[in-house]
Amino acid sequence: MANHLHKQIRDALKTALTGLTTTGARAYANRLQPMTDSTLPGLRIFLDTEEAQGVTIHQPQVQERTLQLAVDCCAKAVSGLDDALDQISKEVEVALAAGITIGSKSLQVFYEGMEFTDEQSDKPVGVKRLRFSVPYTAMSNAPDVLI
Secondary structure, rough: OOHHHHHHHHHHHHHHHOEEOOEEOOOOOOOOOOOHHHHHHEEEEEEEEEEEOOOOOOOOEEEEEEEEEEEEEEEEOOOHHHHHHHHHHHHHHHHHHHHHHOOOEOOOOOEEEEEEEEEEEOOOEEEEEEEEEEEEEEOEOOOOOOO
């Protein structure tokens, strides 16, 4: 049995976002990834919520699902912080505009908006959180198989 589609999608997102010009290999599929000097500038990729709608009345049910996810663009609080976060977010949006691949199937990734937050850790970190949605279809009894 394959991993849950949530993990497969998270892994595909990490693959798509690893190697960007500004963040390089610093893409983490972990909402609690501490952002330290060695991980900045970097990305945190995580799933937020999901809604499912049954499209058949029998069981097991075909479900159309929409997964909400976030990508935190993180950089040190230095002069030009907003410019750095804008550059990172541009690279993320461009990378995800082509969608992601799960197995041999493509999924579209739709940009839905952003917000700024800041973190106080050993050094102040600016965070630009990008929100995306990923619609997909799966059976109620097979949440590891994309249909």
